[in-house]
Every structure is written in structure tokens, then in C-alpha cells.
Amino acid sequence: MKVIEKTPHKKTLNDGYHKFCFNWWRLLGMIVLFPLVYFWSKKYVKDFFTFTQTYQRSGLMTIDATTFDFNSFAVYQQDVIAKKLDQFNFSFSTEEIAAMKTATILNQHQDPISILYLQHSNSNKWVIGLHGWTENKYLGLRQVFYFYQQGYNVLTFDSVAHGLSGGNYTGIGYLNAQNLSDVIQWLQANYHPQEIGLIGNSMGAACLTKYLIDEGYQNPLVHWAVSDCGFSNLLVQFRYVMQYRYQHPWWLISFGLTKKFKNEIGFKLRKYNLLKQAKRLKDFPMLIFHGDHDDFVPYFMSKEFFTRKVKYERPGQSQLLSLLNVNHVEAISKGHQVYIAAIKAFLIQQERK
Template identity: 30%
Template sequence: MKKKKRLGLKIGIGVLVLLLAALAFAGNYLVDFAIVRKEEAKDVAPESTVTAENQAVIEANTEKIKEQTAQWLTNVRQEEAQLESEDGLQLKGDVFWTDPDSHKWLIAVHGYTGRRQDMQDVAGFYGLQGYNVLTPDMRAHGESQGKYIGMGWLDRKDVLGWIQYVIDLDDQAEIILHGISMGAATVMMTSGEELPPQVKGIVEDCGYTSVWDIFSDELSYLFHLPDFPILYAADGIAWLRAGYEFKGASALEQVKKSQVPILFIHGSEDNFVHTDMVYELYEACQSPKEILVIQGAGHGEAYKMDPNLYFDTVFTFLEKECS
């Protein structure tokens, strides 16, 4: 009888060990899939629900915007920027001097698996308004060092460093942060930190409420799995490997602490970072705020769907709330 009990106990322990090993494997796989550096842009978004008619508008506007950007780039002085992060990574960026006498500055923050060049189109619109521009590569992206993608949480401290970089260039700088997708989450997460008075406002475009929330959505539509137990395992593994937890990396909690004005922008047809998130973020924000939802636009396409409405709203907001 005792032998049978011992055998049953051993089998039970063996099964438990196997389950824990499988869970650790799955959690590690999710961390590798989601936040280990990618050498090429990774498309993890679901199939777009943007109509063919609206997609044609987006493509036509994109072509015009690219022409505007190319013209702007021929008229500015560009220089490389470099910064060391708090944890010793070498981060790279570009500075565009539209007008050396201007104290208006934009720090433009790109999205997941993107690079600093992705923000040049947005930068061009600011350049036409007299802004000098800094476009950094986020850690683990482009020419910046790093093994793990920060999803905005690690990057918020890097953005604080880039803010100081601009202030060192121009101690009278009036700085706007503008991010798209992960870049939007980054600038929102930065908003909850203690910011120098030179930071005047933030524009976030299609940012997510938290890293946990966006990964929960991805786990559901990519793998058809619930949060428990894999996302919980990955959360702990991310803390051990990358130094942050998905649940703690919350733009929603950070905007509650923001002292600077925030403009929240989203596309109505965004089925990657769901449009519902922008309303949650807007409601949570306690600083001066506005919201703009561009009808017909998918993820990251709001300024391409209706550039006039988008940038008229941006610069009207900045003039009203941030001057």
C-alpha cells in the first residue's frame, strides 16, 4: 500500500514538473516572440478592416506626404545624435535643424520593430511649422543597442534622456513628444514621470493601455489562447530576462499622473490596438486633453487617412494648450 502511495506521489510530482517545464517553455517562447530584438519589421497585426475605398485614399495621401517629406529633408541640416541609456546602451538618433533660431522642438517616437526614419513623415509636418526635430531609434531597434524591446516602459527612461539631450542643445527648447503605436505608448508612459518644464505637450497616436493588454489581445488572435497560464508565466519571465513586467508597464496608470497636456488620436478601424483603448486613456488622463478619432483609418493610418484634419487638430491643440 505504501509503495503504491509513494509511486502515486512520484507520478504526481513528475506530472507537475512536466507541466511547469511546459509552462516555462511556453512563457519563454512568448517572450522571445514578443520582445526579443527583431532584425526586420514584424507584422503581427490582424488583417485590416479598412475598406478598399479608404485604403485608396490612404495610399494617395501617403504618396503626397512622401513628396512633402523629401522636399523638407532637402532644406534641413541633419546630424546624428547619440545617447547612453541609464543601463549603458548606446542609443542613436537624428537631429533635423529646420531653423536654428527656433526653440520649438519635436521628439518623434516610432513604433514596434520600426526605426527612426519611420517618423520622418510626421516630422516634416512639424518642420513646416518651424520645429526642429529629434527622431531616436528606440532600444533594440534600428542602430540603437539592446536585446529586449521595452514596449514603451524601458523606453520612457530613454526618452527622458533624449529630452535632456535636446535641452543641452537648446536650453530654451519648448518640446513636444509625438509617438505612434508603441511610440505612443512610450510618450504616454513618459508623461507620468517628472518632466522638465521644457516639455510642453504630448501627442499620442494609437497607443495601447498597457503591455499586458496588447499582449493579451495578441495571444488571443494569433494563438487563440487565454491569458492564463501562459501570459502570467511570460510576465514573470520578462521581469527576469528584460527587467520589466507586462502588467506594471501601463500607459493608463501613467497618464493619470501626467501634468502636461495630451492629445489622444486613434483610427476608428484600428483592430490591432483597439479603438476602445483611446477612450479609456482619455478618461484616465487628468491633465488638459483632447481626443480625435479619424473615421475610416486603421492602425497607424490616421494621419494618412485625413492629414489636414489630423495636423490641423495637432497644431491647434498645441497652440491652445502648450504655448
């Protein structure tokens, strides 16, 4: 799926956050050109909403001439090959594959959440992996693989309106933050974990951060989180993608965007702003990865969030690791050695507490 038409300048990727917020001249320009703004926005907002909601949830999928069921372990196996993670031995054994369990639980609205988990016989430490937009719980396994090798039990689940979980529309993680809370409650009730860590990429990274800000920071069992190329403000993220997808200034084509999502899904995009309550995480350690060539969720997203977060916390509690010449969700593959070394050091730091 081609997300954007033209990669922005590197300066925009690194320091462009405020380029996608209103200032006096953008407001004035929108007012002066309002007939054009209205005409273009009517077209592009509708198309963009459809774009955010159109992706595979079930059926057969083909990668490199191999066809398989999208909701099966085969999607993980093919993804490992496609991302060249097989060179790092990102393969579960036959015994581990056989030991994987799936289950369906219900969220607070009685909608299904499809989960996948794998346990060690002598561990009560857990890591929950949150997949990205258009993916599923099997693709979430790539994020938790290393942790399983280190002795953690691991769990992934299909996000709202992804895979076999319920929901007609994705809120790009906004709606899924409550599902994460429901999964953690289920885990606590059934397996009595000693500690829980979270890891997510892209949409999954933003989702876990929203959960932490909403309530997770108060849960003593949730000890740490790893965020890989997550966005910090969904409205700004959408404006960025629209500008480079449609090759028009965002303020000319996004009038009515928040209203469209409110009418169709029921939440206001402005509420999905992780910067406003970053102070709540002042005592919560996070390891944040982001590639400086990420042209889908630009580096400035993590940079802005990290800058807000560290204002309130003690030095060294959280880290932002920028990976040079790495694009979206490529930290685990192209930046693999640095990625694994940083996670290993981060876990040692948490164990010393």
C-alpha cells in the same frame, strides 16, 4: 508580419478592456483547467516572447521590389510611398536631407542611443518623434515632418534594441522611457530649447506617456504631447494580442507571461500600466488619436486612458480623436486631413497659453 489571425468584433475593439482582465469565472476556469493552462502556456508564452523580440534592426530591406539599407533615409522614402503619404507631399527637400545630422549619445547605463535631427536656423522650439515597435529613427520622421514644416526643429532616435541603439531586448517602450529622458537632457544641455513637444505612435506613444508620468510632467520645457494609437496597459495589450494571434482565450495560454518577461528582460509587465498614475498628467495637454478599427492596439486602450486622465483636468485641455474605419497607425495616412487639422488646432491652443 502577420500579428493576429482573426480580427475581433468591433465591440471588443471599442469596449473590450475588461475582457482582458481576470474576473471570478476566468480565475475559476484557470484553476479547474490548470493542467491544460500549464501545457498551453508553456508553449505559447515562449513563442510570444520570441515574437515580440524578432524584427529587423540592420541590413537590407525590400519594399515594393526596392532594396535599401534599413538604417538609412531610404527607408523613410520608401515608407512614404508605401503609405501613400507622397500624395500629401511628405518629402524633405534635397537641402533638408543634406542638413540632417546623426549622432550617438550615451544613456545613463553607457549604452548608445542613435539620434537624428534637423534644425531651422532661427528656431529654438523642438519636437521629438518616437517610432513604433520594429521601426527606427528614420521611420520616426513621418511623425515630425509636419512640425518641421511649421518651423520646429525635429529629432528622432532609435528605441532600445531598435536600429543602431543599444540593448538586446525591447521592453516595448518601458526601457526606452529612460532613453527619452536622456535624449531630452542632451538636447537641453546642447541646444537650450525654449519648448519641447513630443509625438509618438503605438509603442512610441506609450513610451512618451510613461516618460511623462515618471518625470516629464515636472519638466517645464516639455509643453505638450501627441499620442497616436498607444496602449495604456502592456499586460492587457499582450493578452489581447495573444488571444487573437493564437485563437485561444488569453487566460488559457498566458500563465507565466509576466514571469517570462521579468526573467528575460528584468521588468514586471504589471508596472507598465499607464492608467494608475494618469492623475499626474492633470495639467499636461495631450492630443490622442486612435482608429476605431485598430486590430493591433485596440481603440479601448486610448479610450480607457483618456477617461482616467480627464477626470482630473480642466475641460478641453486634452482631446481624444477617434477616426472611423482607420486601422493601426493609419491616422496619418487614411485620416490625413482630420489628423493634420487636429494637430494644427491643438498647436494654436497651446500657443495661446
